Amino acid sequence: MNSVLSKLANRISSPFLRSALMVLGIVALAGCTSTNSGVTTVYYSVPGVTAEQINAQIARRGPQNGHAIGTTETRMTPKIKTRRQDGQCYIESVDVLLDIRVTLPRWSELEKADGNTQSKYRGLASHVEWHEQQHVDISRRYAKLIENSLLQLPPVENCRLLMNKSRVLFKNLFDAHNQEQRAFDAAERKEIESRLTSLGYS
Numbered sequence: 001m002n003s004v005l006s007k008l009a010n011r012i013s014s015p016f017l018r019s020a021l022m023v024l025g026i027v028a029l030a031g032c033t034s035t036n037s038g039v040t041t042v043y044y045s046v047p048g049v050t051a052e053q054i055n056a057q058i059a060r061r062g063p064q065n066g067h068a069i070g071t072t073e074t075r076m077t078p079k080i081k082t083r084r085q086d087g088q089c090y091i092e093s094v095d096v097l098l099d100i101r102v103t104l105p106r107w108s109e110l111e112k113a114d115g116n117t118q119s120k121y122r123g124l125a126s127h128v129e130w131h132e133q134q135h136v137d138i139s140r141r142y143a144k145l146i147e148n149s150l151l152q153l154p155p156v157e158n159c160r161l162l163m164n165k166s167r168v169l170f171k172n173l174f175d176a177h178n179q180e181q182r183a184f185d186a187a188e189r190k191e192i193e194s195r196l197t198s199l200g201y202s
Contacts, residue, residue: 038098039136043106049113051200054121063103070128072135075099076143078170080150082162088155089162096143102132124195131192134184142177146170 044061048054059066077097083090105125110118149169156162 039100039102041102041104043104045108046105047108049109049117051117051120054107054110054113054117055200058105062105068103069105069124070132071103072132072139073101073103074135074139076139076146076174078146078150078166080163080166082159084159088157089159090155091151091153091162091166094147094150096147098139098143100136100139102136104129104132120195120199124199127191127195131188135181138177138180138184142173142180146173149173 044063046054046057046061048057058069062068063071075098077099079095079097080091081093083092105128107121107125110121113121146169150166153162153165153169156165
């Protein structure tokens, strides 16, 4: 018997500062026909040769209406296959599909800027990319944890009851995922504030 969890969605965001790095998590416990599971990285162009020009372009072109420099959006879709045997319903297999979209800046005129500006924005770009990769890694780790945890659910007589238990377990683990994503952003706050302040943000 093939079963797919359905009818539950949850979204989190943790922006900080005007140009915050943000994680956006989406859990979709719904039927999904896509078999794609991976990371897509997209870039938005940031022209300008001074800090003021570049900052203005981030505010104009950046994700989340210019309130973020980089973002990571994650969709998790658990697909569960159950089977009945000897009057019991078992979880036979679990596949948590991950759809992750990372948005990053690309400085289009930075080579025309003075050396100090180039150095600071290249450092910021590197840190933004590293930061978003940590969010990706957290999501990947939790996807594997969710798969393993669902597979360990004991069999019950009723498959509907088993799916309800699966739904609760998934939600609890995804809530833990959200908490870890937020905790990572909180731990990063001082580093990001320092970098942004040096680039003219107040």
